[in-house]
Amino acid sequence: MKKExxxxxxxxxxxxxxxxxxxxxxxxxxxxxxxxxxxxxQSRMVSxxxxxxxxxxxxxxxxxxxxxxxxxxxxxEIASKAPSKKAARWWQSLRWxxxxxxxxALVLAFFAGHRMARPSTSxxxxxVSRAQPDLVxxxxxxxxxxxSVIADGDGAVSAIAIxxxxxxxxxxELAINxxxxxxxxxxxPVSYLRSRAHQFQ
Amino acid sequence: MNFxxxxxxxxxxxxxxxxxxxxxxxxxxxxxxxxxxCQNGETxxxxxxxxxxxxxxxxxxxxxxxxEADAWDLSQEVFLKxxxxxxxxxxxxxxxxxxxxxxxxxxxxxLRKKKLDSSGELEDSLLKPSEIAAGATTTPSSVxxxxxxxMNNELGVxxxxxxxxxxxxHRETILLREVQGFDYKEIxxxxxxxxxxxxxxxxxxxxxxxxxxxxxxxxx
Numbered sequence: 001m002k003k004e005x006x007x008x009x010x011x012x013x014x015x016x017x018x019x020x021x022x023x024x025x026x027x028x029x030x031x032x033x034x035x036x037x038x039x040x041x042q043s044r045m046v047s048x049x050x051x052x053x054x055x056x057x058x059x060x061x062x063x064x065x066x067x068x069x070x071x072x073x074x075x076x077e078i079a080s081k082a083p084s085k086k087a088a089r090w091w092q093s094l095r096w097x098x099x100x101x102x103x104x105a106l107v108l109a110f111f112a113g114h115r116m117a118r119p120s121t122s123x124x125x126x127x128v129s130r131a132q133p134d135l136v137x138x139x140x141x142x143x144x145x146x147x148s149v150i151a152d153g154d155g156a157v158s159a160i161a162i163x164x165x166x167x168x169x170x171x172x173e174l175a176i177n178x179x180x181x182x183x184x185x186x187x188x189p190v191s192y193l194r195s196r197a198h199q200f201q
Numbered sequence: 202m203n204f205x206x207x208x209x210x211x212x213x214x215x216x217x218x219x220x221x222x223x224x225x226x227x228x229x230x231x232x233x234x235x236x237x238x239c240q241n242g243e244t245x246x247x248x249x250x251x252x253x254x255x256x257x258x259x260x261x262x263x264x265x266x267x268x269e270a271d272a273w274d275l276s277q278e279v280f281l282k283x284x285x286x287x288x289x290x291x292x293x294x295x296x297x298x299x300x301x302x303x304x305x306x307x308x309x310x311x312l313r314k315k316k317l318d319s320s321g322e323l324e325d326s327l328l329k330p331s332e333i334a335a336g337a338t339t340t341p342s343s344v345x346x347x348x349x350x351x352m353n354n355e356l357g358v359x360x361x362x363x364x365x366x367x368x369x370x371h372r373e374t375i376l377l378r379e380v381q382g383f384d385y386k387e388i389x390x391x392x393x394x395x396x397x398x399x400x401x402x403x404x405x406x407x408x409x410x411x412x413x414x415x416x417x418x419x420x421x
Binding site: 004007008010011014015039042043046047049050051053054055056057058059060061063066067069070071073074075077078 | 242244247248251252255256257259260263264269272273276277280281284285354356357360361364375376378379380381382397400401403404407408410411414415
């Protein structure tokens with residue numbers, strides 16, 4: 001028999017909690033070892049002595065003081081929790097608005113980001129849809145513009161050299177208006193104009 | 202619910218003071234009714250619950266650590282923890298088992314703070330009377346209480362001396378079984394161990410006590 005099982009049998013015998021099957025198992029063990037029974041009897045006596053000698057309940061000294069001290073701590077505990085509870089309630093009352101507010105913020109952020117990221121496109125679309133006859137942007141030279149004329153001796157051939165011109169910007173639309181006038185695009189749908197604008201871009 | 206609150210409040214008006222088992226109206230209210238009232242924030246109900254159980258908790262702690270002053274403080278700690286944890290307490294659980302589980306944790310935390318040996322076994326030298334601080338006894342002993350009279354009898358002294366030599370786990374198992382009368386399953390729950398461990402601890406603790414007490418007899 002396993003050691004754990006025999007220990008359990010001994011413990012249960014001392015406590016008087018053996019089942020009939022366990023009793024027969026223990027009887028077998030007692031037959032094999034004659035010293036077991038007196039040993040268990042002695043163990044039962046010790047158990048009984050402990051039960052008789054040690055009290056299960058002993059009032060703490062100064063029982064009233066014990067309670068008053070404890071209740072003071074409890075009151076402090078309650079007081080320390082009270083403000084945080086109120087705060088929780090305040091936040092809880094606004095919880096219903098968190099989701100719509102968050103959603104609205106997301107939509108606004110999306111549109112703001114979209115406008116900042118592609119200003120030229122929107123300008124282009126606006127200009128095309130309104131079919132303005134003017135230039136989209138104006139070209140201005142820098143202050144250091146200088147021009148010089150180079151000519152041969154008899155004046156048959158001459159060249160003009162210009163220095164200090166700024167680079168042309170990518171979104172400078174010089175062709176739209178002229179095209180519109182030249183090709184007679186006035187009155188065409190905006191989508192068509194937009195696709196043409198993209199082509200030129 | 203309101204009826205219950207009203208009922209418990211009415212019944213709790215009188216008995217808060219007095220001994221643990223004294224008030225008859227106190228006993229009319231079950232632990233679970235009191236707990237329900239506590240969960241609704243009634244501190245008066247909690248005081249009744251404390252008065253009802255403080256003796257057992259104090260006795261258990263005192264038998265574990267053998268120092269009245271610390272036992273008093275630790276009992277306070279136990280009940281404060283109980284108050285904090287009461288909102289989570291489920292009615293289907295046995296209150297006494299839960300209370301002793303809290304007591305077990307508080308005592309072991311205290312013992313751990315007082316330095317454990319490296320193997321995890323609790324150092325029994327902590328429990329030697331010579332190691333206990335001078336003046337630790339807080340009770341004025343001009344009048345000997347009945348429980349003290351019983352504790353001071355010869356056999357009681359021998360038993361307590363023998364109990365001191367056990368390690369904390371064995372001592373607690375013996376106290377929970379022999380003194381507090383918990384069954385094996387409840388002891389396993391309180392001590393957070395298996396049923397087999399409880400059986401083994403009980404077996405070895407009894408065996409050791411038997412040997413110690415027979416040695417004492419031999420000396421006499």
